[in-house]
Amino acid sequence: MILEEPLKSPKVFISYSWTSKKHQEWVLELAKRLKSSGIEVILDVWHLKVGHDKHWFMEQIQSEAVDKVLIICDESYMDKANNRVGGVGNETQIITPSVFEDVKQEKFIPIISERDISGKDYIPTFIKTRMYIDLSNSEKYEENLESLIRNLYNAPQYREPALGKPPAFLFENEIDHYETKTVLRKMKNALENHPSRIEFLSEEFIDAFIGCLNELQISNESIKDVSMLDELVKEKIDKSLPLRDDFIDFLKLLIESDKLDSEIFVELFEKMFVYTDKLSGVQHSYEYQFDQFKFLLNEIVLYTFLFMFKYKKFDIITELLDGEYQLKGVGLSNLHEFSFYLPSLDSLKTKLKINKVNYHADVLIQRSKNLKQELINTDLLIFHLVRFRDSSIYSTWFPKTYIYNGYHIPKIKFYFRLKSEKYALSVLRVFGLNSIEELQEKIEDFETVGYQQLFEKAPTPKQFIKYDEIATKI
Known part of the structure; x- marks a missing residue:
């Protein structure tokens, strides 16, 4: 003390x-x-x-x-x-x-x-x-x-706060997100005075957000030494943090305004996916020149689901899980396409001798601030729910952050509440199922995945709820 x-x-x-x-x-x-x-x-x-x-x-x-x-x-x-x-x-x-x-x-x-x-x-x-x-x-x-x-006593009720650090946006290593900040201010004003404008401003935010992505490009001309490309990728990932934070503010405003529509997120995910491969007209590119966009898209998807679960927006979750995404170079596909492997971060991990199982997961955790546990839980939930829909190895969302639970498996409220019959029936659609019996069977038979070098696999649903406990309370 x-x-x-x-x-x-x-x-x-x-x-x-x-x-x-x-x-x-x-x-x-x-x-x-x-x-x-x-x-x-x-x-x-x-x-x-x-x-x-x-x-x-x-x-x-x-x-x-x-x-x-x-x-x-x-x-x-x-x-x-x-x-x-x-x-x-x-x-x-x-x-x-x-x-x-x-x-x-x-x-x-x-x-x-x-x-x-x-x-x-x-x-x-x-x-x-x-x-x-x-x-x-x-x-x-x-x-x-x-x-x-x-x-x-020289102890005033209102103390002058300590002098802080200069705003992060003043530094070159951070993205210029003036446009997204401007739209967020408009949305906050509209929420108080003109709620009907929120839907229009949502489109404006997505356009501004996509426009900001150009600053994260790594041009061929900027690559002087290919062996340094992994470091350039990490710099761009770090630079993207203010943009990620703007997206979180955007999510909160949409939830507060009750103007949520899954199409908003589908559109954003599809537009961001374009940046995960070389742009039209570019003849040559290096192996992981676009990993910074893959990292950010994966993170954006995670936080979308995090806040949808947090505020029980189960209709949106279901639509995003069941929806088809028109992706450049892939065609129609599902949510698992946004679970990327990033060779650049693996390369950097080896080069810098970073003692982490997965450096991608580590960076996600570092950036999660006070949402760490919710992020880990969300990563697991997406893995479970994608797997419920398609158990093939080729359509898996890999829950890379599960290792940050250690040996402690926390409660996930979404599962814990399945003991209530009313609640279980209301969220069946989130699992893509039609009956309690089907849910019990799927949970009991669930097969998991994990890192090859680790004995501990990702937790399964039955580690959070036993199949015979589901819908046992009125």
Whole structure:
């Protein structure tokens, strides 16, 4: 346990006028409240004894041992200070030079204890322009007393935050995503004022997103040394992170607006797939010149499903799993086409001696921030659901991040809730099945996959829910 360093008790001098018995009691009560809060108080009725020199007592105002001087402002104090009369006048002569010599002087704090019938405060001329604390209103007394105590301890309620780092978009190694950010701002505004525009702006976002991909290209001219191509790919992957984050914000806005349509994602996936191979008109390309696009597309698909599961958008999940994708160079295909093997990251792993089973998975995890477990769960769920639809080895979504569960298999809420009959029936379509019995059979017979070099295979559905537990609760 980390122990907090105790706050130093501040020391304050109270300067006030002996206006009336009532006012003296008010000052005394304030002093007692401060003392009870751990603040050392110098007050004449406590510390000015018979035989003491009054001027010596007043000159403690200037002592370095005194952290703050509280100037209790009522009508009598103002008159005596302005006219330099009595003890208040003497204290004023001591205080005034310090106040006028330093416009940022924080040692002297005016405390308003009284106002006139029109509400005007009584503040002496020499501190007229200083910020004060108002204790004249009984309704606001406690709130403002807390502000005073915070000030004395130098512990304000609103602390200035630490100076941060320059925005990431200022650096060359990050993609220029001004266009996607602009559309997101429009969408946020539309969500509040013109919800009907969200669908139109969704198309605008996809166009802006695809436009940004051009910055991730690795041209033949930029490849001076083919052996460095794997490093160029990794640089482009790193550069794509702000664009990935914009997509997550886009997802959240669509969910909040309730304007979800699976066609939005189908269109985006298909357009991104174009970039995973050489563009039209390019005669020659290297083996993994486009791996950065494969990485980003795989990640975009993962986060699409992550948020659809998070917010129970099962219709969208079903449509994306059952849908056909018109992919350049492939034709009509299914979701498993977006589970890529990236030789560039394997090459870089060997070159840099990175001790990871799968560097692609490791980079996904590094970028997942506080969504790590949800990302791993989503990767597994897509693997399971694709496999439910087609168990052939050629149509598998490989759940590359499963190794980051270690030996701990966490609960996946989607499976845990299958114990409810109502819930199980409502999500049968997500599995591509028609009955509880069929679901039980598929879960019991599920065959898994895994990394060849590891004994541990990817978890199967029955590690999250036993087939005979499904639909057992009403």
